[in-house]
Amino acid sequence: MDFRKLSKAIQPPHGSGNSSQPMSLTDLPPKILDALIPGYSVVSKYALAAFGLDVSLWVTIVVILLGSVKGGQYAYGKTSKAFRYLLLSSVYIDKHDDLFDMTMDWLANTQLSTSRRKVTARTQRGAKADKEFEAVADDALSDEGYFDYNKWSARTPPRYEPYYGRHFFWHNGRLFIFHRSQKARPGQSLSVQIGKPSDDDIIQIDCIGRSVEPTQGLLKAVKAWSLAKLRSTTTIRHPTPKDRARFGGAWSKTSSRPSRPMDTVILDAEQKSMIIEDMNDYLHPASPKWYATRGIPYRRGYLFHGPPGTGKTSLSFALAGIFGLEIYVISLQEPTLTEGDLMQLFNTLPRRCIVLLEDVDAAGLIRDDKSDAAKGDASGKYKRRRAKGKHETPKGDVQEEDTENKDGEKPKEAEYTLKDLARELKSISSPKGGGNDKRHGNPNRQARTGVSLSGLLNAIDGVATHEGRVLIMTTNHPEQLDSALVRPGRVDQRVEFNLTKKAQIKELFVRMYSGTNQPSASAPPMNGTATMTTNSPEHDISNEKMSNGDPVGGDSKQSKVWSSDDLDELSEEFAAQIPDDTYTPAEIQNHLMRFKHEPSTAVEQVASWMEEHEAEEEKQRQLAAEDDESEDE
Numbered sequence: 001m002d003f004r005k006l007s008k009a010i011q012p013p014h015g016s017g018n019s020s021q022p023m024s025l026t027d028l029p030p031k032i033l034d035a036l037i038p039g040y041s042v043v044s045k046y047a048l049a050a051f052g053l054d055v056s057l058w059v060t061i062v063v064i065l066l067g068s069v070k071g072g073q074y075a076y077g078k079t080s081k082a083f084r085y086l087l088l089s090s091v092y093i094d095k096h097d098d099l100f101d102m103t104m105d106w107l108a109n110t111q112l113s114t115s116r117r118k119v120t121a122r123t124q125r126g127a128k129a130d131k132e133f134e135a136v137a138d139d140a141l142s143d144e145g146y147f148d149y150n151k152w153s154a155r156t157p158p159r160y161e162p163y164y165g166r167h168f169f170w171h172n173g174r175l176f177i178f179h180r181s182q183k184a185r186p187g188q189s190l191s192v193q194i195g196k197p198s199d200d201d202i203i204q205i206d207c208i209g210r211s212v213e214p215t216q217g218l219l220k221a222v223k224a225w226s227l228a229k230l231r232s233t234t235t236i237r238h239p240t241p242k243d244r245a246r247f248g249g250a251w252s253k254t255s256s257r258p259s260r261p262m263d264t265v266i267l268d269a270e271q272k273s274m275i276i277e278d279m280n281d282y283l284h285p286a287s288p289k290w291y292a293t294r295g296i297p298y299r300r301g302y303l304f305h306g307p308p309g310t311g312k313t314s315l316s317f318a319l320a321g322i323f324g325l326e327i328y329v330i331s332l333q334e335p336t337l338t339e340g341d342l343m344q345l346f347n348t349l350p351r352r353c354i355v356l357l358e359d360v361d362a363a364g365l366i367r368d369d370k371s372d373a374a375k376g377d378a379s380g381k382y383k384r385r386r387a388k389g390k391h392e393t394p395k396g397d398v399q400e401e402d403t404e405n406k407d408g409e410k411p412k413e414a415e416y417t418l419k420d421l422a423r424e425l426k427s428i429s430s431p432k433g434g435g436n437d438k439r440h441g442n443p444n445r446q447a448r449t450g451v452s453l454s455g456l457l458n459a460i461d462g463v464a465t466h467e468g469r470v471l472i473m474t475t476n477h478p479e480q481l482d483s484a485l486v487r488p489g490r491v492d493q494r495v496e497f498n499l500t501k502k503a504q505i506k507e508l509f510v511r512m513y514s515g516t517n518q519p520s521a522s523a524p525p526m527n528g529t530a531t532m533t534t535n536s537p538e539h540d541i542s543n544e545k546m547s548n549g550d551p552v553g554g555d556s557k558q559s560k561v562w563s564s565d566d567l568d569e570l571s572e573e574f575a576a577q578i579p580d581d582t583y584t585p586a587e588i589q590n591h592l593m594r595f596k597h598e599p600s601t602a603v604e605q606v607a608s609w610m611e612e613h614e615a616e617e618e619k620q621r622q623l624a625a626e627d628d629e630s631e632d633e
């Protein structure tokens, strides 16, 4: 609007007798502009006089343009809202739902072509990427012929996902609109938040029509596509760290790894098939009804017990692989875990899954009297393990710590506290498996846990929402567990894991070397491997490289695969040298890993390995004894 012209046009002609009237309405705009932009009238007069530039004309144009844009935006917003309301149906997927990642993955793999203008590039990591880019490993060797991880990851292309905003795609002849955004938080505008991916992301999928059926069909296809990809992997979840938990679920996916084949877990065949049958029966779709009609809570619990490194965790993962279940791992040793958290974790489990409660003995659980009474156990039938007034001896026995000694005197408080503190400090600093009883872990250890036994029992028994889960508790000290924790109903089957016997040693050997090539006649002889005592597989590999002169593991210079007869013979020879019930499968595996491609050398070196092992154990025992002595002093 040209205020100047408008003002002139409306102004009464000169001499009409109204010159003494106060300022008319048409005088207002320049006055307003003057008020808003100090000196406007001076500048506009000067611009008109000096350059012939009519400032008010430009003001008019800008105002009209702004008005049109705003009006257009408003009209677009209203129309698209009405369009969406009348013609589109929408499905929303929250970041914390599995479908979020599935949908992003599906879009990244099937819908996103390079012609898209806005995508998020992500570095691919983890087992999935490793598997996918195994093939380019040969192109990632350093000049010396070693596998160069940097080179390899540089060759791994990023994954492209839809960026925030709208993307259109077709599926089964229908047009879908994918919209990724962030949930608006109070007091924040959406534009402020859009940027890096966050826990508040949400996906909206629109399709034309007033029914969500086509989108449901789409999501079904996405799920089927994802599950087909996941079939050979096991998903592992852990409690969400507390600072992130408020944004979403109590559980976070920590990794997805290739499922462990059951035959890689060396265990008594009968025991193995017993547990597989039992779980299979429990997980059958007809089972919930069977349990319900008999009034039995639909839950199954297992206790895997035995020395560290005998396969308790391995069997749990293999079972998850067989039954296509996800694993939910809870460590009661987590110092910040409270009973409330534990309850929430159990209450948010999916209908079918494996809950792995590791090292239940290490939790230092306290059975409190109040809750015993509440649970009808007021008879004191269950022994307290770490209740006030009791402590464990260094051997792990529970002793009464009377408040009065035999003579009726109060114990010297300072003396007790210092000793107790020393013991506790030792147990905290001592790693799993350390201490006096190396085979069974340190019985003195008392983890800091915010969970009492009754809290754990409440969580395990919980409400009906987590019926259908499989609970696996693992422990190195079954004898130390409170009988309430392992009573039938909470633990339905116990599986014992033992140190290896000849048959297991042979099986471990054959499994390690089946498919391995024999060294070719030209390969240099083995040397220098016997002195290695490290536990690290990386170290093993390099040593082996030195030993056979092949920097990438030896296979390139090898020819024939070891036949099963040869391996049987070697395994027999190997097992004959190792006494029964002395080593864990993990220890045997560790020795075999030092000679990954050299079964005959593994046999040759086993005697010296046992000597080294014995010397190392002796050293540990001496250190532990010295520790005990200094502690007593």
Ligand SMILES: Nc1ncnc2c1ncn2[C@@H]1O[C@H](COP(=O)(O)OP(=O)(O)OP(=O)(O)O)[C@@H](O)[C@H]1O
Pocket (backbone or CB within 6 Å): 264, 265, 266, 267, 306, 307, 308, 309, 310, 311, 312, 313, 314, 315, 474, 475, 476, 497, 585, 586, 587, 589
């Ligand atoms: N019975 C077994 N069969 C095959 N491999 C085994 C067996 N036991 C142990 N291993 C190997 O030893 C390593 C440790 O095993 P795992 O973690 O299952 O032991 P664990 O009994 O759960 O130990 P912990 O009590 O310390 O948790 C793994 O690499 C696994 O492959």
